[in-house]
Amino acid sequence: MRGKKEKYNVAIAGATGAVGGAMLDVLERRNFPVNELRLLASERSVGKKLIFRGTEIAVQLLTKDSFTDIDIALFSAGASRSLEFAPAAAASGAVVVDNSSAFRMDPEIPLIIPEVNPHAIAQYTKRGIIANPNCSTIQMLVALKPVYDKVGIKRIVVSTYQAVSGTGAKAIEELKTQILDYAAGKKMEAKVYPHQIAFNCLPQIDSFLANGYTKEEMKMVNETRKIFEDSTIGVTATTVRVPVYFGHSEAINIETNKKISAQEVKALLADAPGVRLVDDPERGIYPLATDCAGKFETLVGRIREDESIDRGINLWVVSDNILKGAALNAVQIAEYLIAHYI
Numbered sequence: 001m002r003g004k005k006e007k008y009n010v011a012i013a014g015a016t017g018a019v020g021g022a023m024l025d026v027l028e029r030r031n032f033p034v035n036e037l038r039l040l041a042s043e044r045s046v047g048k049k050l051i052f053r054g055t056e057i058a059v060q061l062l063t064k065d066s067f068t069d070i071d072i073a074l075f076s077a078g079a080s081r082s083l084e085f086a087p088a089a090a091a092s093g094a095v096v097v098d099n100s101s102a103f104r105m106d107p108e109i110p111l112i113i114p115e116v117n118p119h120a121i122a123q124y125t126k127r128g129i130i131a132n133p134n135c136s137t138i139q140m141l142v143a144l145k146p147v148y149d150k151v152g153i154k155r156i157v158v159s160t161y162q163a164v165s166g167t168g169a170k171a172i173e174e175l176k177t178q179i180l181d182y183a184a185g186k187k188m189e190a191k192v193y194p195h196q197i198a199f200n201c202l203p204q205i206d207s208f209l210a211n212g213y214t215k216e217e218m219k220m221v222n223e224t225r226k227i228f229e230d231s232t233i234g235v236t237a238t239t240v241r242v243p244v245y246f247g248h249s250e251a252i253n254i255e256t257n258k259k260i261s262a263q264e265v266k267a268l269l270a271d272a273p274g275v276r277l278v279d280d281p282e283r284g285i286y287p288l289a290t291d292c293a294g295k296f297e298t299l300v301g302r303i304r305e306d307e308s309i310d311r312g313i314n315l316w317v318v319s320d321n322i323l324k325g326a327a328l329n330a331v332q333i334a335e336y337l338i339a340h341y342i
Contacts, residue, residue, distance in 0.1 A: 005033075005071070007034060009034075009036040009037075010038070010071065010072050011037075011040055011067060011070045011089070012038070012039055013041075014040070014078070015039035015040060015050060015059055016039075016041045016059060019322060019326045020039075020327075022322045022326065023327040023331060024039075027331060039058070040060055040061070046059055047059060062077065062085060067088065067089040068092055072094060072095050073086070073089040073097070074334065075096055076326065077100070079100040082100040090128030091128070098130070098132060103127075103129055104226075105223075106131070108123070110124060110130050112130055112132070112227075113137075113142060114335075114336050115145060116145045116228075117227050117228075117229070120227075121341070122341070132333070134325075136158075136160050137219065139321075139324060140156075140220070140317060141228070142275060143272075143300045144254065147268060150268060151257055152256060153233060154311075155255040156224065156235045156254050157253040158250055159237070159240065159251045160238070160249070161250070161251075162240065162249075162321065163242070163245055163247050165322055166321050167193075167241070171197070174190070174197060177189075178196060178197065178198035197241060203238065205240070205241055220235060220237040244289050246289065248319060249287070249318045251314070252315045253313070255311055256313065260311070262304050266303050275300055276297040276298070276299050278301040285301070287301045287302075288318065294320060294323070295320055296324060298317060298319040299319065300315055300318075302314065303315050
């Protein structure tokens with residue numbers, strides 16, 4: 001462990017994007033001990049000013065030389081930029097927390113959800129890089145970790161209902177435009193997505209693979225096994241884009257190794273880190289995408305036993321995909337780093 005600091009120099013690569021902006025907000029909301037904050041982006045954003053703790057900070061050009069004296073570099077600039085610039089940041093002495101898919105399945109790079117596998121953060125020393133999982137994987141495993149630890153999980157069947165903000169600002173704008181065009185009686189055009197997203201559900205997130213699944217679906221399969229360090233766990237996913245702005249929802253069915261009741265699951269999740277139990281269906285209380293927006297917790301409800309198998313549980317899990325699904329998880333990793341390693 002290096003000598004502890006009172007404050008740390010932090011860089012955000014991709015600072016002007018949706019997740020980059022959320023990282024800025026989370027650092028402030030959680031009172032992260034920032035000394036210098038360096039905001040980095042592409043040429044078109046250079047000179048733009050963002051506000052952090054009441055002070056304007058100008059955006060600088062992201063280059064391989066941008067990370068001198070930086071302790072922690074939070075990346076949300078896309079996989080290609082991460083592949084190009086993250087190793088340079090690590091070589092400069094920064095610990096990189098990368099939000100893209102670039103390094104997630106690299107065996108030398110830890111894939112971290114702080115509530116689930118914080119012990120694996122220690123592996124950051126191999127390459128100086130830590131990967132943030134896919135947003136859908138994060139919220140699912142935050143909810144399932146206490147059950148996995150208690151009784152084991154044999155199989156997971158998950159269907160996701162994912163907000164357009166997961167695609168980016170252009171997708172948010174496309175949904176808004178299509179809704180307005182529909183109200184005005186105009187033809188709705190699809191440019192970001194292959195089909196109209198307004199008033200629709202698209203059973204495709206990312207491109208299709210040879211096995212018939214999408215990349216998004218296989219991310220959930222492979223990342224779950226890596227994070228749980230369990231190659232035997234069965235996972236199958238169907239990921240769907242829905243006309244919601246913020247907040248991913250998931251219907252999760254699990255088959256456990258040992259019998260556990262719905263009440264026991266509720267008791268586990270009531271005390272689970274990062275989870276808020278929202279489960280009183282008789283009063284119409286269950287997790288909603290509109291309730292999770294802007295919140296740090298992952299909301300879990302509709303917990304019930306699967307009557308079709310002996311050891312089955314159903315859950316409904318909702319989380320802000322920009323926060324816990326991306327920016328918050330990255331900052332939590334940084335918090336763990338400064339508490340235990342740097």
